[in-house]
Amino acid sequence: MAAENDRSPLGPVHGRRWRATWLSVIGAGLALALLAVALVQGRQATLLNQTVQIGDDYIVLTVYQAETEYLRLRNQWARASDPRFALDRQTLQLRYDIWVSRVGLLHNERTLRVLANQPEYRETLAKIDAFVARADRLLGEKADQPLTPAALESLEPELATLGEPLHGMSLRAAHRVGEQMSERNLAVRQHNQIGIGLTVFLSALTLAFALLALRQMRQLEQRRAALEDLAASLRLARRDAEAASEAKSVFLANMSHEIRTPFHGLMGMLSLLRETGLNPRQIDYLRTATESADHLLALLNDILDMSQLESGRMTLAPAPVDLRTLLRDVEALMRPQANAKQLALHLDTDPSVPERVMADPTRLKQVVFNLLANAIKFSDRGAVVLDLRLREGSNGTPELEFVVSDTGVGMDEATVASLFNRFMQGDSSRSRRHGGTGLGLEISRNLARLMGGDITVRSKLGEGSTFTFRIPLQPVADAPAPADAAAAERLPPHRPLRVLVAEDHPVNRQYMAALLENMGHEAHFTANGQEAVQAVQHRSGQPPFDIVLMDLHMPVLDGVGATRAIRALPDRAAATVPIVALTADAFSETRDRCLVAGMNDFLTKPVNPQKLSASLRRLFGSASNAEAAPAAERDEPLEPTGTPPVVDLAALASALQSMPRERLAAMVHAFLDQGPQTAQRLHAAVRDAQPLELRVNAHAARGAALNLGLAALAATAGALHEGAAHLPAHEIARLVKRFEDLLPVTREAVIAAGLRPPEAAVATR
Amino acid sequence: MTTTRRTLLHAATLLLLGAAGAARALEKAAGAVVLSVVGGVRSPNEGSAAQFDMAMLERLPQTSFTTRTPWYSQPRKFTGPLLRDVLAAAGAAGTTLRAIALNDYWVELPFDDAMRYDVIVARLLDDKPMAVRDKGPLFVIFPFDSRPELRNPIYYSRSAWQLRTIEVR
Numbered sequence: 001m002a003a004e005n006d007r008s009p010l011g012p013v014h015g016r017r018w019r020a021t022w023l024s025v026i027g028a029g030l031a032l033a034l035l036a037v038a039l040v041q042g043r044q045a046t047l048l049n050q051t052v053q054i055g056d057d058y059i060v061l062t063v064y065q066a067e068t069e070y071l072r073l074r075n076q077w078a079r080a081s082d083p084r085f086a087l088d089r090q091t092l093q094l095r096y097d098i099w100v101s102r103v104g105l106l107h108n109e110r111t112l113r114v115l116a117n118q119p120e121y122r123e124t125l126a127k128i129d130a131f132v133a134r135a136d137r138l139l140g141e142k143a144d145q146p147l148t149p150a151a152l153e154s155l156e157p158e159l160a161t162l163g164e165p166l167h168g169m170s171l172r173a174a175h176r177v178g179e180q181m182s183e184r185n186l187a188v189r190q191h192n193q194i195g196i197g198l199t200v201f202l203s204a205l206t207l208a209f210a211l212l213a214l215r216q217m218r219q220l221e222q223r224r225a226a227l228e229d230l231a232a233s234l235r236l237a238r239r240d241a242e243a244a245s246e247a248k249s250v251f252l253a254n255m256s257h258e259i260r261t262p263f264h265g266l267m268g269m270l271s272l273l274r275e276t277g278l279n280p281r282q283i284d285y286l287r288t289a290t291e292s293a294d295h296l297l298a299l300l301n302d303i304l305d306m307s308q309l310e311s312g313r314m315t316l317a318p319a320p321v322d323l324r325t326l327l328r329d330v331e332a333l334m335r336p337q338a339n340a341k342q343l344a345l346h347l348d349t350d351p352s353v354p355e356r357v358m359a360d361p362t363r364l365k366q367v368v369f370n371l372l373a374n375a376i377k378f379s380d381r382g383a384v385v386l387d388l389r390l391r392e393g394s395n396g397t398p399e400l401e402f403v404v405s406d407t408g409v410g411m412d413e414a415t416v417a418s419l420f421n422r423f424m425q426g427d428s429s430r431s432r433r434h435g436g437t438g439l440g441l442e443i444s445r446n447l448a449r450l451m452g453g454d455i456t457v458r459s460k461l462g463e464g465s466t467f468t469f470r471i472p473l474q475p476v477a478d479a480p481a482p483a484d485a486a487a488a489e490r491l492p493p494h495r496p497l498r499v500l501v502a503e504d505h506p507v508n509r510q511y512m513a514a515l516l517e518n519m520g521h522e523a524h525f526t527a528n529g530q531e532a533v534q535a536v537q538h539r540s541g542q543p544p545f546d547i548v549l550m551d552l553h554m555p556v557l558d559g560v561g562a563t564r565a566i567r568a569l570p571d572r573a574a575a576t577v578p579i580v581a582l583t584a585d586a587f588s589e590t591r592d593r594c595l596v597a598g599m600n601d602f603l604t605k606p607v608n609p610q611k612l613s614a615s616l617r618r619l620f621g622s623a624s625n626a627e628a629a630p631a632a633e634r635d636e637p638l639e640p641t642g643t644p645p646v647v648d649l650a651a652l653a654s655a656l657q658s659m660p661r662e663r664l665a666a667m668v669h670a671f672l673d674q675g676p677q678t679a680q681r682l683h684a685a686v687r688d689a690q691p692l693e694l695r696v697n698a699h700a701a702r703g704a705a706l707n708l709g710l711a712a713l714a715a716t717a718g719a720l721h722e723g724a725a726h727l728p729a730h731e732i733a734r735l736v737k738r739f740e741d742l743l744p745v746t747r748e749a750v751i752a753a754g755l756r757p758p759e760a761a762v763a764t765r
Numbered sequence: 766m767t768t769t770r771r772t773l774l775h776a777a778t779l780l781l782l783g784a785a786g787a788a789r790a791l792e793k794a795a796g797a798v799v800l801s802v803v804g805g806v807r808s809p810n811e812g813s814a815a816q817f818d819m820a821m822l823e824r825l826p827q828t829s830f831t832t833r834t835p836w837y838s839q840p841r842k843f844t845g846p847l848l849r850d851v852l853a854a855a856g857a858a859g860t861t862l863r864a865i866a867l868n869d870y871w872v873e874l875p876f877d878d879a880m881r882y883d884v885i886v887a888r889l890l891d892d893k894p895m896a897v898r899d900k901g902p903l904f905v906i907f908p909f910d911s912r913p914e915l916r917n918p919i920y921y922s923r924s925a926w927q928l929r930t931i932e933v934r
Contacts, residue, residue, distance in 0.1 A: 058835065058918065069868060097897035098868045098927065104898065105836065141896070 019216065026209050033202045037195065044191050047184060059111050063173040066102040067166045073099045074159055081152035089147060096139045103128055106169075118172050124165035131158050245310075252307040256300055260584040261553075263300070264605045265507030267293050272514045302439040305366075309446045313589065316360040316450060320476040323357060323400075324349055326365055327388065334372050343376060344383035352390045357400065358474035359451070367444045367455075368402055371467050374440065375406035379464070382407025390473065398473040399453065405466040411459040419457060420445050444469070497521045497546040497620065502532035502562060503582070504554045512549065515609060519616075528554045529562030536566050536574045544573055547619065550599065552583040552590070559583070560597045567598040567687045575687055576733025578619050582607060598687070600728045619728045646742070646749040651709030665755035668708050672750075675713075675743040682720065682736045686729060694724040694732070701739075710750070713742050791854060794818040799902050800851070800886070804933035807856030815855030819888065819902070825850045828885050832910040835921050836900065843887035843906045848879040851886050852933070863932040864905055864925035867897065874923040876933070882915065883908050886928065900926035 076095045080087050105111065106125060115121045135155060137145045145151060270290050278286060308314040331347050338345035368386070375384040384406045393399040411419065420441050445455045453471030499521050501512045509525050516523040524545070526532045536545060548566070552559035559581055569575040580601040581594040591602045601615045655664050678701050685694035702717035716739045723732060751757070791810040796818035803814045810816055825846035833840045852862075862879070865871040878884060887904040888894065895901025904926040907915045 058921065065868070065870070072868075094867065094897065100898040101900050101927065102868075104900075108836065108838065 019212070023209075023212060026205055026212065030202070030205050030209070033198055033205060037198045037202070040191050040195050040198065044188065047187060047191075059115075060170075060173050060177050062102070062105045062108075062111060063166075063170045066099070066106055067170045069095070069099040069102045070162060070166050074163070077152060077156060077159055081149045081156055083149050087147070087149060092147075092152075093139055096135065100132060103132065115169070115173060115176060118169075118176070120165060121169060121172070124162075124169055127165065128162055131155070131162060134158070249307045249310060249313075252303065256304045256307070256584060260300060260605050261505055262507060263293070263296065264584075264607070265505065265511045267297070268511030268514065269507065272511075302443060305443045305447075306439050309443065309450070314447075314450060316363060318358045318360050318474065320356045321359045321361045321364060322355060323353060323388065324355070326361060327368070327386070330365060330368050330372065333369065334376065337373070337376050338384060341376060341380065343379055343381070345372075345376075346383060346385045348385070348387050350387070350389035353388055353400065354390075354473070354475055356476045358476050359471070363447050363451070364471075367447050367469055368404075370440045370444045371402070371404040371455075371469060375404050375408065375465070375467070379406040379408030382464070391470075393470070393472065399470045400473050402469040403466060404469070405464060407464045410461045410463045410465055411457075412461045416457055416459050420455075495620070497616065498524070498543060499547050499549060500524045500526065500532060500535055500545040501549045501551075502526045502529060502554060502559065503549070503551045504528055505551075508551070512607070515607070515612060519609065519613065529557030529559060529565070531556075532562050533557070533565045533569075536577055537569060537571060545577055547616070548577055548579045549582055549603075550579050552581055552594070559599075560593060563594070563597045563599050572683065572733060572737065575683075576730045578728050578730045580615055580619070598729065600730075619730075646710075646712045646746050647753055648709040648711040649753060651706075651711070652750075652753060652755070655707070655709060661755065664708070665750075665757065668710070668750050668755055669747070669757045671704055671708055671710070672743055672747050676740070679736060679740040679743070682739065683733075686732050686736060691724045695721055698724060710746050713739065713746055716742060791815050791856075792821070794821060796820055800928065801930045802852065802855035802857055802933060803930060805857055805859035806933060807858060808854070815857075817851070817854075819894075821854075822846055822851070822886065822888055822903075825854060828883060830883075830885075830908050830911065832906070832908060834906070834909065834924070836926075840910070842889075842891050843885060843904065844889035844892065845885045845887040845903070848884040848886050848905065852876075852879055852931075855931075855933075857931075857933040859933040861934045863934065864923070864928055865930040865932065866925050867927040867929050870925065870927075872922055872925050878907075878923065882912060897927060903928040 073092075073095045076088075076092050079085055080089075080092045106128075137143055138147045138151055138155070267290075270286060270293060274283070274286055305314070327347050327349060331345065335345060372384065372386060384404070387401075387403040387405075389401050389403070391399055391401050441455075448455045448469055448471065451471045453469065455467060455469045457465060457467050459465035499516050501509065501516070501523055503509050503512060503525065504527050513523045513525070524535065526535050529550075532548060532550065536548065550559040550562060554562075557565070563579050563581075566577065566579065567575055578600045579598065580603055581591075581599045582603050582605060583590060583594075584605045594602050600619060603611055603615055652664070678697060681697050682694060685691075685697060698717045698720035702714050702721055705711075705714035705717060716735055720732065720735045720739070723735065727735075747757075791808040793810050794816045798811075798816045799819050800817040800822065801811075801814045802817075806813065806815045808815055822845065827844055828847050829842060829844040831840050831842040857876075860876050861873050862876055863871050863873050884905060884907055887906045888902065890899060890901070890904070895904060904924070905928055906924050907920050909915050909920070
């Protein structure tokens with residue numbers, strides 16, 4: 001390839017030059033040949049013109065007529081000089097005049113040109129002229145001698161001598177013209193030959209031209225083919241590169257998992273270590289270790305964000321966000337850092353900014369946090385100010401604008417220009433001083449762009465910098481704010497739970513054990529998915545597990561496989577146990593895969609007490625109602641507070657008005673007979689995590705039960721229908737079980753209400 | 766097409782002239798006869814021929830032009846009546862004209878030539894009468910200089926000089 005590169009630029013250039021030379025040579029040849037053809041044709045035209053203009057052949061007639069008239073004059077002259085005849089003066093005069101007029105034509109310059117080189121021509125003309133001069137004294141206009149036969153006779157010998165030269169002249173003229181004709185013919189023939197030669201030459205040149213053009217076209221075709229090959233190989237190379245990049249991001253995700261798993265354990269252990277009564281020196285070491293671990297975690301998070309942004313797998317989860325609360329949270333985090341550097345920190349929100357907007361709170365916080373952290377990091381004195389305001393965007397739509405300005409070191413233009421590039425920090429000296437991955441700004445800008453906004457910067461060396469982060473304003477429809485995570489965290493803790501943790505990593509096991517025990521839960525462990533499935537099944541007298549925390553990456557059977565196996569268990573209680581994924585993959589695909597497999601929730605590592613607690617609360621509610629509700633259910637499972645009666649007698653009565661009792665009884669019992677099948681289908685839908693199927697089945701059951709006045713069954717089916725999409729699996733399972741349990745109870749109630757089963761009716765009859 | 770139109774025009778002209786001729790017959794030649802029109806002649810003044818003396822030709826509308834010819838080395842001025850006027854005066858009708866010279870030289874020219882071109886029967890050369898030895902007294906001459914298509918041997922030969930008779934066929 002390199003050798004080809006060295007050679008190839010010379011080859012085509014040389015070839016091109018050669019071809020250009022040949023083309024110009026042939027072009028010049030063609031032009032010359034065409035010019036020559038034009039010349040030959042012009043020459044032929046001139047030749048023809050000469051013939052036309054001179055009328056050389058006409059001269060033959062002129063001389064011939066002069067001779068004829070001479071003979072007629074001579075005849076008349078002889079007659080006139082003969083004394084025997086009367087002198088016919090008039091006829092002689094006419095003949096003489098005509099002859100003289102003919103002779104005049106011999107003096108014509110055209111005649112002269114044809115006959116000039118005949119020596120006797122001039123002689124003859126002189127003789128004729130001499131005779132005419134003498135005869136004119138008798139016959140001319142100014143005749144001075146009397147016209148007598150004697151006078152005529154004296155001149156006759158002289159007239160007679162003119163005969164021979166005139167005849168000679170006539171012959172000469174004929175011959176001369178003949179010669180000229182043949183000369184012209186020869187010239188025409190020569191021109192024709194030249195013309196043929198030129199045509200042949202022209203044809204050859206045209207042929208050469210055509211061949212060169214053909215060659216050129218073929219080369220173009222070859223070059224095109226080569227380019228296509230190149231394009232194909234480039235496409236292939238790009239696909240390979242993309243595959244490599246894909247592989248890299250998968251590698252990055254895996255590595256982050258691999259790193260975060262032990263790291264997660266390490267951090268957990270550090271936090272547990274703090275509680276073990278250390279001496280001040282140990283506490284100091286521990287703090288340093290924790291700081292390093294925090295830093296490392298920040299780096300890991302940056303790398304993970306980057307890999308997600310790069311692979312386009314980063315998705316935003318917009319939710320109503322209270323902007324002022326968000327800024328307060330950020331301020332609470334940043335204030336200690338600002339105080340440590342004795343910097344003033346002002347966060348100001350314009351009153352026009354709405355209370356709540358739709359945005360991804362985590363990512364929004366991340367960007368604002370990054371900008372503020374940078375501002376504080378690069379300022380040594382003065383103030384860091386964040387202004388949140390509303391302004392009109394470039395296309396007229398309202399935008400939120402976070403303006404973070406500092407009084408820090410500032411940047412020159414070159415630095416600003418390369419600021420958002422990867423691994424770029426203000427400058428190398430600063431990066432040494434301040435540390436960091438250098439990914440922060442790139443991530444922030446990418447996130448801003450993902451949100452439909454951007455980050456711009458204005459800075460001057462030594463005068464601080466202003467970063468402007470703007471995103472389109474997405475207002476929240478006026479609805480009551482759902483309890484946010486912070487609110488959930490403030491709720492009191494829930495009841496003690498029996499927790500099965502499927503986790504292969506011993507450190508993580510220890511960490512999770514400590515975490516769960518601290519929260520008052522009872523933790524059991526398995527090292528892989530297979531064991532987890534067995535543990536859920538074989539309880540051997542033990543109470544069932546309330547929840548399974550499932551690591552995704554495990555030997556023997558991974559978390560997703562184990563979840564599928566559990567959901568497929570015949571034991572209904574075991575199959576519906578809530579399962580929460582534990583993973584270091586924050587990719588949304590992973591989350592989807594978990595939920596599709598039948599998991600109820602998804603926790604990313606490192607798992608901290610807040611996250612775990614929030615998840616447990618989502619599944620089991622807070623302690624107060626968690627204590628109350630199951631108790632109530634256990635006490636009177638079929639009649640929870642406010643539950644409708646098993647059979648709605650009023651509805652039955654109205655149904656009986658429109659149909660006979662036997663008919664209604666048959667329908668009710670048929671429905672109750674189908675009940676177990678319905679329940680089976682509901683179970684299957686729960687197990688296969690098919691909320692839609694669950695909804696459809698529940699809805700059908702509810703409709704039928706309502707019509708038949710089976711109020712309790714209808715209410716349960718209705719609850720299933722409504723909760724299919726959002727209730728945790730174990731709740732749904734409980735509802736399905738209740739549906740099943742209600743079937744015999746309902747049958748008893750309807751028989752009690754006087755609707756006997758059709759078989760009984762037949763038997764009675 | 767053009768030929769048809771020309772023929773029609775020609776016929777119309779002849780009709781008009783014929784009518785004129787019938788109304789005012791050609792007078793008799795008083796002086797020496799210089800030109801006889803014979804053959805298809807409807808206004809004869811001497812037997813079946815229409816004879817003209819120099820004065821009669823002079824009384825017809827005169828046309829002059831200067832042109833180069835093969836017979837003179839310089840352009841010369843020719844003056845005389847248009848051939849078609851002469852023919853009209855004679856009431857000539859036909860397709861071909863035979864111009865006969867004093868020396869019995871003759872040449873035929875289409876009747877149409879007289880209509881299409883301003884052919885004159887020249888009686889003056891450079892405003893002077895032409896003697897026989899100067900190819901006179903009458904010279905049929907085509908306007909060679911103003912009509913390039915006439916500059917070829919065919920029309921040179923149709924320019925009969927020392928004209929004495931026109932035979933209309």
